[in-house]
Structures are given as structure tokens and as C-alpha cells.
Amino acid sequence: MTRPPDDSWAEENKSYISASMAQLRETLERHCKKDTKSNAAKSDQALGQNGDHVVGSLPSPLALDLLCTAFRLSTFERNILLLCAGMELESDFASICAAAQGNSGRPYPTFSLALATLPDAHWSALTSASPLRRWRLIEIDFNEALTASRLRIDECILHFLLGINYTDERLAGMVRPVGAFADLAPSHRSLAERIAEIWSTASGKSALPVIQLCGMELETKRDIAAIACRILGLNLDMVPVMAIPCDVNELNTFIRLLERKSALQAGALFLDCDEQDLTNLAAARSLQHLLSDIGCPLILSCKARRHEIFDRVSLAFDVSRPKLCEQRLIWQSYLGGALSQMNGQLDAILSQFDLNVCAIKSVCEDVQTQMRQGNDWDDDLKAALWDACRQRSRSRMEDLAWRIEPAANWDDLVLPEHQFQVLQSIAMHVRNRPTVYEAWGFAKKNSQGMGISVLFAGASGTGKTMAAEVLASELCLDLYRIDLSSVVSKYIGETEKNLRRVFDAAEEGGAILLFDEADALFGKRSEVRDSHDRYANIEVSYLLQRMEAYRGLAILTTNMKNALDTAFLRRIRFVVQFPFPDFAERTLIWKRMFPADTPTKGLDFSKLSRLNMAGGNIKNIALNAAFLAADAGVPVGMAQIKMAAQAEYAKLERPLTEAEIGGWL
Numbered sequence: 001m002t003r004p005p006d007d008s009w010a011e012e013n014k015s016y017i018s019a020s021m022a023q024l025r026e027t028l029e030r031h032c033k034k035d036t037k038s039n040a041a042k043s044d045q046a047l048g049q050n051g052d053h054v055v056g057s058l059p060s061p062l063a064l065d066l067l068c069t070a071f072r073l074s075t076f077e078r079n080i081l082l083l084c085a086g087m088e089l090e091s092d093f094a095s096i097c098a099a100a101q102g103n104s105g106r107p108y109p110t111f112s113l114a115l116a117t118l119p120d121a122h123w124s125a126l127t128s129a130s131p132l133r134r135w136r137l138i139e140i141d142f143n144e145a146l147t148a149s150r151l152r153i154d155e156c157i158l159h160f161l162l163g164i165n166y167t168d169e170r171l172a173g174m175v176r177p178v179g180a181f182a183d184l185a186p187s188h189r190s191l192a193e194r195i196a197e198i199w200s201t202a203s204g205k206s207a208l209p210v211i212q213l214c215g216m217e218l219e220t221k222r223d224i225a226a227i228a229c230r231i232l233g234l235n236l237d238m239v240p241v242m243a244i245p246c247d248v249n250e251l252n253t254f255i256r257l258l259e260r261k262s263a264l265q266a267g268a269l270f271l272d273c274d275e276q277d278l279t280n281l282a283a284a285r286s287l288q289h290l291l292s293d294i295g296c297p298l299i300l301s302c303k304a305r306r307h308e309i310f311d312r313v314s315l316a317f318d319v320s321r322p323k324l325c326e327q328r329l330i331w332q333s334y335l336g337g338a339l340s341q342m343n344g345q346l347d348a349i350l351s352q353f354d355l356n357v358c359a360i361k362s363v364c365e366d367v368q369t370q371m372r373q374g375n376d377w378d379d380d381l382k383a384a385l386w387d388a389c390r391q392r393s394r395s396r397m398e399d400l401a402w403r404i405e406p407a408a409n410w411d412d413l414v415l416p417e418h419q420f421q422v423l424q425s426i427a428m429h430v431r432n433r434p435t436v437y438e439a440w441g442f443a444k445k446n447s448q449g450m451g452i453s454v455l456f457a458g459a460s461g462t463g464k465t466m467a468a469e470v471l472a473s474e475l476c477l478d479l480y481r482i483d484l485s486s487v488v489s490k491y492i493g494e495t496e497k498n499l500r501r502v503f504d505a506a507e508e509g510g511a512i513l514l515f516d517e518a519d520a521l522f523g524k525r526s527e528v529r530d531s532h533d534r535y536a537n538i539e540v541s542y543l544l545q546r547m548e549a550y551r552g553l554a555i556l557t558t559n560m561k562n563a564l565d566t567a568f569l570r571r572i573r574f575v576v577q578f579p580f581p582d583f584a585e586r587t588l589i590w591k592r593m594f595p596a597d598t599p600t601k602g603l604d605f606s607k608l609s610r611l612n613m614a615g616g617n618i619k620n621i622a623l624n625a626a627f628l629a630a631d632a633g634v635p636v637g638m639a640q641i642k643m644a645a646q647a648e649y650a651k652l653e654r655p656l657t658e659a660e661i662g663g664w665l
Helices: 008-032 037-047 063-071 075-089 093-101 111-117 155-161 186-202 218-232 248-265 281-293 324-342 346-352 357-371 381-394 417-431 433-439 464-475 494-507 531-549 566-570 583-593 615-632 638-651
Strands: 138-141 150-153 176-178 210-214 235-240 267-272 298-302 314-318 402-404 452-458 479-483 512-516 553-558 574-578
Touching: 008 063, 008 075, 008 093, 008 111, 063 075, 063 155, 063 248, 075 093, 075 111, 075 138, 075 150, 075 155, 093 111, 150 155, 176 218, 186 210, 186 218, 186 314, 210 218, 218 235, 218 267, 218 298, 218 357, 235 248, 248 267, 248 281, 324 346, 324 357, 324 381, 346 381, 346 433, 357 381, 402 464, 417 433, 417 452, 417 464, 417 574, 452 464, 452 531, 464 479, 464 512, 464 553, 464 574, 494 512, 494 531, 531 553, 583 615, 615 638
Parallel strands: 210 298, 210 314, 235 267, 267 298, 452 553, 452 574, 479 512, 512 553
Antiparallel strands: 138 150, 176 235, 402 479
């Protein structure tokens, strides 16, 4: 119900309710006095007119008539509703009801009283399928027989009759209004207009088709729904799937209240199923019941699965992030004149970060707030936008993986020249994606396999994680470590589900994904002897497919390169073998191990390099030696390193030979 801007509507509505009550009171009083049939017929005729003589002179429909139209109430049902409202609004209605029923013990409305006194009475108004009971317009205190039980008007309906429209408290916390957002990409706005056209064309014929919006972009799907409803003049309410009751009686009440709210407030429903627990069968059945039974305009949001809806037409649309050309226009719109300071670097941001309209707007506003000086943008606009995009994209990844703060650079890496060049080539590929894929047209020639997938193979401690840190630092990107041993599940389909969540969350920011201990997955590759072998191989294939399609850089690490077959290697763009460091490389590692502020004394790097250890173990020895020296209050020397080396060798259950430490002291 839309109320006029002035107070005249409220006064007219109040007068209308009062006049209708007066007619009802007269009918009841005549019944009490056993008036003549002619006078009773005259009163009943006035009561049965539904106040049409009043409505015609009003500037807009009043609450009672809107209610009767929305729920198709008959004259008899309308007057029952008025009878119940009279008990709340008129102080003497209780005594009138008692007198009309000839029973002082029933000072309240009943179906028996309505059947005996109101015109056009019909028994169907008493059934549970009647509008009064189906839509919970009235409540029945079943302390006696149906016709003798007390009738009450629903509190929300009473307030609606008085011109106050609000959400039923039974829906509080489960339903919230959704505002209309004008910022949509052209393709998304076109979809909103198409939905509005579909509903507009189908209106009045039957129940409106259920619209299913499929994809990961909940904000975008919500905005599309809001714009479509705004075009049609509908109010949109959002309900999360977790709010749907599983109890049958509670669910039926929930559905009726949602439909009633939609009818009274010209509303539509946006059902958020993105976080639906597919393993909860009771919740799935409740959702299916709601989808098939509810009759109000409904837009369903789901990630990938399209729901089957019985007895109602359903149309599904895929919703993805804005296309690259649309993102460019959106960035240009929000950057305005500051775009000239980007020096063509917008392409790098577009290539790395896949953001929706809301995210782009938020990033630009945040940077503008932090960096605006007078009316000018700061010179380092590109760096500020880049960092803001990284911050924006982190929220979805923090719960799925461990973010590593890069602390290494190229000077910290000690590798053979070939491996070093391959790592630099990886960084070069990531940096130049905009030029090769977009400007030079490679994206049009091949839409698959544009992701940069890398395999780091080598023994533990040979620098695989450090190399990933170096790439993250060089490219100014976030690095997330995903432990595949925790992602892989023994339950069929769960591994793919876990991997999908990781890649979908990372797509927005193009973070570097480091899949540690890939042996947990590749080790399952085997001949297909049973269903478990088959699904294990499917898991490996799924991971490689997502790595190929991923816009960012995905790195697998393994200690067992020999476990991979050529089919895997073909689908991985770069393979970097991290060898065990030789004597010269260990010498260089030792020289770079101690920070400039660390006090050292008498370190002989040629002797230290005789320790047959990988870089990771050398780091542990150096760190433990530093703690020993700090505790003793002396510089780090060969004695402390010898003690730390003995502890490290004991941890690895290896003997520390005389050839390695002979002549140290």
C-alpha cells in the first residue's frame, strides 16, 4: 500500500473504517432487538455495499478495500474481518457480541454470530482454505467447537486497516528490504529489463515465472533483481535460505506470511540460496516445498545448481562479472579526469583484478578519500588503486587459505642460471598478459588455457616457497598457500567442491595460489581398478582444468616429479626443478643468511658449506645459532652454528660426520 504524501488519506481512511463499523454495529443491534425483517433487510443492504458509495469519492483506494481486493474477500468475509476489528477498536463491541449471541459468556466474535447476523453468509468462509484463514487474517482460539470459538484479527492486519504497514514480527530477522542500485554494467541492466519484461508480459495470466540467477556474484544478482522490481514498481525483500524452517507447520506459516506481505506491500522475494547446504536433506526438502508452493513474485539466487520447481514456470540466467570492456568503461566513469594520470596502466589493473561494479566504485571512493589533496589526485594513483584492489579481494580468501607476506627478493634466491631465468619468464608472462591476450588478440584465438600454471619440483627446503614469495613481491600480488592435504576429501565430490571455492574466491583479485604438497593429490593417480581410482583421477583433472582457466598464477609444489605423467606436464606451462644446492651454492646461501645487523665473529663460509644441507635447513641452523649467541651474549660464531647443526641433524635423524665439521674449532 502506497500512502499519499498528505494527511488527507489517513483522515479519509479513519472515516471509512468508522462508517463501516457503524453499519456493522447497527446490524448487530437490530439482531439483538429482534427487529422487523424490513428494517433488518435495509441494514443488511447497507452493510453489503462494501462502502462503494464512500470509496468512489476518495483520491486513492483505502486500506479495507485494498485488503479485500488483494485477498479476494467476499462481502461476508469482509464483514467478519470488520467484526473482529471492532473488538479491538470499539470498547462496547464485547457487550454487543454477547447480547447478539444471547450468551454473556461469549463477549467476542464467533463464526456462529457471523452466520446468524451478517448478510450473504456462506459456510465456505469458515474453512481453512478460505482467505480469512489461509492468509492468517484472523486467528481462532480453538477452546470450543469451530463455530463457537473466539475469533481475533491478526495484529498486522489490524494495523494495516488503520494505515500502518510494517513487517510481521514473525518474519523479523529473516526478511530484510533490498534497495534499488542504479550502478549496473550494461549487460546486467539489460538482464534486469528483460526480467521486468517477462514478468510484465506474464502478469494476470498465471503465477509469474520464477527467475533463477546463477553465478558467484551475489551482490550483482541482488542488484539485478532490485532494478527489475523497481521498473515494475515492486518492493524487494531478501530471505537467506538458512531462514527457511524445516518443520512443516512452521514452513507453511512462513510461506503464507511471505505471500501476505508481498500482497500487502506490492512486493517480490529474493531468495538467497548461495550458501545452501546441499548435504542437509531436511533443509533441501523445505526449500523445494517453498519453491513449489509460494505464489508471490520470486527471484532465486544460486551459485551453480539450478533448482527444479514443480507446477510453476522457471527461467534461469547466468550472471557473471562484467565483461572486460564493461569494466573498462566503469573504471573510466569513476576515475573521471584522473584517468589521464594512469599513463595507460589501467590495462594492468583490468588484467589482474576481475571486479564487479560495486567493488570498482568502492575502490575508487576509498582511494579518492585517502589520496585527494585539494581537487587533484596523488601522482601515484596506479599504485594506490592496485593496493586497494588487493585489499578488497582479500576478504573472500582469508577463510580458505593462509596468506604469506613476501619477505624474499631476487637476491635471496640461490639457484642455477636456468631455473633463475624460468622464474623471471613466469613474472614476464604475468606482467604482459594485457598486451598479448587483449591488444594482440590471443584471447580471441583461444579462450581456454590462458591461465599461468606452474610446477615447482624439488626436495624439501630447496627454495620452492621462497621462489613463490619472490614472484609475489615482484608482481605486487598476494600469495596464498593452500594445503592440498586438507583440501582433498575421502568423500566423492568434496575435493572438487573445496577446490572450486578456492579458485572462485581468488578470481576477483588474481592472487598467486600456492598448492603445497601436491603429492596428496597426484599420488592418487593410478590405473582405474574401482570407483575410488576413477574419482581420484577426476580430482586431478579438475585441478588442472581450473589452473588452466584461472586468470592468475597457480603454483603446484611436489617432491615427486616422477609421479607425474606427460599428460600433466603438457597442461602445465612452466616446470621448475629445484635442485639440491652444491658446494658453491651452499656457500652463497650461507653468506646471504645473516642480516646486516646480526653480530658475527670468525665465520668460515667455506667450512660451513661442507654441511650437506638444503637452504631450508641452513636457515634453521642459522636462526637457532643466533638464539644461542643472543642467550650467551656473544656474536654468532662457529661454536653456536656447530651446536645448532647438531640439533638439526638429530631432528632429521642423520649423523653429523667429521668430514662436515672437521677443523671448525
